[in-house]
Amino acid sequence: GENVEQHPSTLSVQEGDSAVIKCTYSDSASNYFPWYKQELGKGPQLIIDIRSNVGEKKDQRIAVTLNKTAKHFSLHITETQPEDSAVYFCAARPTGGGADGLTFGKGTHLIIQP
Amino acid sequence: DGGITQSPKYLFRKEGQNVTLSCEQNLNHDAMYWYRQDPGQGLRLIYYSQIVNDFQKGDIAEGYSVSREKKESFPLTVTSAQKNPTAFYLCASSIGTGSGYTFGSGTRLTVV
Numbered sequence: 763g764e765n766v767e768q769h770p771s772t773l774s775v776q777e778g779d780s781a782v783i784k785c786t787y788s789d790s791a792s793n794y795f796p797w798y799k800q801e802l803g804k805g806p807q808l809i810i811d812i813r814s815n816v817g818e819k820k821d822q823r824i825a826v827t828l829n830k831t832a833k834h835f836s837l838h839i840t841e842t843q844p845e846d847s848a849v850y851f852c853a854a855r856p857t858g859g860g861a862d863g864l865t866f867g868k869g870t871h872l873i874i875q876p
Numbered sequence: 877d878g879g880i881t882q883s884p885k886y887l888f889r890k891e892g893q894n895v896t897l898s899c900e901q902n903l904n905h906d907a908m909y910w911y912r913q914d915p916g917q918g919l920r921l922i923y924y925s926q927i928v929n930d931f932q933k934g935d936i937a938e939g940y941s942v943s944r945e946k947k948e949s950f951p952l953t954v955t956s957a958q959k960n961p962t963a964f965y966l967c968a969s970s971i972g973t974g975s976g977y978t979f980g981s982g983t984r985l986t987v988v
Contacts, residue, residue, distance in 0.1 A: 771916070796976045805882075805966055805979035806919075851918065863909055863970065864977060868918035 764789040768867025785852035792854040882980035899967035908950040
């Protein structure tokens with residue numbers, strides 16, 4: 763089955779700086795890679811996703827890059843703001859969906875320092 | 877508005893009791909999932925269902941049970957056989973197995 767590794771587990775950056783969270787996956791058949799943001803006491807919310815036919819996708823201050831050859835993908839947040847503080851999860855899903863759905867990384871706690 | 881609703885938000889269980897967590901969605905999604913979240917361990921899959929009247933065990937199904945009698949509903953029962961049930965439980969749904977998830981807001985279960 764799929765295995766997703768996520769790093770770092772905690773990331774502290776100064777407000778206004780950029781943050782980068784990295785994930786690797788094991789199943790070369792995976793073709794869908796979403797990122798979720800979870801605020802304290804709430805459920806995760808989808809913030810951006812990418813499919814394997816695309817190398818990069820941007821939405822305002824957030825972007826995701828995918829390197830299929832190396833089997834890794836990254837989340838980039840620019841001009842960080844206090845409201846970006848949260849736990850971020852990456853996930854991967856193999857071609858055909860996979861019977862049990864998404865495989866998640868263990869999460870990154872992003873802390874924005876004022 | 878369409879969405880996925882979990883209830884209750886907080887739940888307390890005495891040892892030896894079974895408790896049921898509710899999950900309802902009005903998104904017309906076929907697939908539904910239950911995850912357990914513990915600090916530092918990410919999201920672990922308990923059970924999933926791709927279609928009404930069918931469900932499969934995930935990675936940590938022991939001590940849990942589910943039903944899927946209606947497309948909209950996927951309740952999770954935490955039985956007395958689950959020795960360490962204190963956790964944050966998340967329900968999710970998706971259009972199909974090739975799509976992303978919509979999550980509920982979670983239920984925090986505490987054993988007292």
